[in-house]
Amino acid sequence: MIRLPVICYSFLVARYSNEYQETSNEQPATSNETMTQVTDDIIIRTVARILIPFIQLYALYVIMHGHHSPGGGFQGGVILGASFILYLITHGLEEAKIRMSEVKAGLFSSFGLLIYSGIGLLCLILGSNYLDYGKLSAILRVIPAQARSLGILGVEIGVGIAVMAVMFSIFFDISTGGILPEDEEGGQEGR
Amino acid sequence: MSNFFIYLGMGLFSLVFLCLYRGVFGPGVLNRIAAISAIGTKTLVILLLMGFIYDRVEMFIDISMVYALLNFIGTITAAKYLEIKREV
Numbered sequence: 001m002i003r004l005p006v007i008c009y010s011f012l013v014a015r016y017s018n019e020y021q022e023t024s025n026e027q028p029a030t031s032n033e034t035m036t037q038v039t040d041d042i043i044i045r046t047v048a049r050i051l052i053p054f055i056q057l058y059a060l061y062v063i064m065h066g067h068h069s070p071g072g073g074f075q076g077g078v079i080l081g082a083s084f085i086l087y088l089i090t091h092g093l094e095e096a097k098i099r100m101s102e103v104k105a106g107l108f109s110s111f112g113l114l115i116y117s118g119i120g121l122l123c124l125i126l127g128s129n130y131l132d133y134g135k136l137s138a139i140l141r142v143i144p145a146q147a148r149s150l151g152i153l154g155v156e157i158g159v160g161i162a163v164m165a166v167m168f169s170i171f172f173d174i175s176t177g178g179i180l181p182e183d184e185e186g187g188q189e190g191r
Numbered sequence: 192m193s194n195f196f197i198y199l200g201m202g203l204f205s206l207v208f209l210c211l212y213r214g215v216f217g218p219g220v221l222n223r224i225a226a227i228s229a230i231g232t233k234t235l236v237i238l239l240l241m242g243f244i245y246d247r248v249e250m251f252i253d254i255s256m257v258y259a260l261l262n263f264i265g266t267i268t269a270a271k272y273l274e275i276k277r278e279v
Contacts, residue, residue: 035271044267055260062253070254079257082264089271 035175038092048090055083063160067149073156077163084168093176105169112162119154131155193244200240203233224269231262 039045059079066072088096120131128135133151134144142150207230214226235255242251 035268035275037275039271039274058256058260062257069250071257075257079260082261086264086267089268 036088036093036096036172038095039090045090048086052083052087055086056080059083059160059164063156064153066156067152073159074163076156077160078167080160080164081167081171084164085171088168088171088175100168102169102172105165105172108165109162109169112158112160112165115158115161116155119151119158123151196240196243200237200244203237203240207233220273224266224273227269228262228266231258231265235259235262 059076061076062071062079063073063076066076084096084100087099119133119136122139123132123135124130126135126138131151133148135147136151137144137147140147140150210226210229210233214223214230217223217226235258238251238255238258239248242248242255245251
């Protein structure tokens with residue numbers, strides 16, 4: 001858990017220290033190089049292409065086993081979002097937008113929230129408290145204990161989808177600076 | 192046998208501080224990235240040792256796999272950032 005402050009501190013020191021001033025002035029970063037550029041390293045791309053399906057399968061495992069092992073909706077969603085972020089870093093913006101774009105991320109985050117609040121409101125309609133899954137046994141035709149297990153699984157699936165979309169959306173917005181390429185050309189696509 | 196794992200974990204925990212020194216004061220960004228990766232790897236091993244101590248390896252191996260995965264993605268992202276900024 002100590003890694004995030006260390007990373008932040010290291011980048012701050014690297015940015016504001018004077019010891020690399022003269023080397024950074026020699027080759028200034030051109031403006032068209034961004035975080036979402038296609039990397040030309042074939043090793044990174046091949047490793048990412050092989051690894052991404054396993055990452056996503058593992059994320060689904062974490063979501064599905066959330067109620068009797070460590071993990072759950074948020075953690076699985078973070079892993080699932082990390083796989084899309086890895087794809088965006090290695091394969092570039094143009095290819096990643098086929099798989100997952102900003103519009104799709106917004107739709108997925110709303111859809112996950114809809115699943116979460118829908119299950120909660122369904123319990124409320126059936127005459128119980130919000131997110132009290134015991135009453136779902138009338139719909140699912142199982143005993144209340146099993147209905148509680150299935151209800152929290154549904155909630156975790158919703159949370160996982162929402163977290164995945166929001167993580168991808170945050171990285172997408174930060175890495176592109178909020179400016180998408182088609183916005184500069186007049187926005188003929190992606191609305 | 193549990194004492195052995197505890198002492199091993201304490202030894203690795205003290206080595207983390209050496210890597211942390213390299214990560215904070217180390218000359219250059221590349222040293223810092225390598226130090227952070229090493230800290231992540233040591234944390235992974237410490238998590239597995241905790242699993243052996245508590246006799247729940249099947250639970251802790253999930254956490255350590257996630258840790259290794261996010262460590263890999265973090266290192267790749269930092270490397271890509273440095274490739275763009277070109278200030279190594």
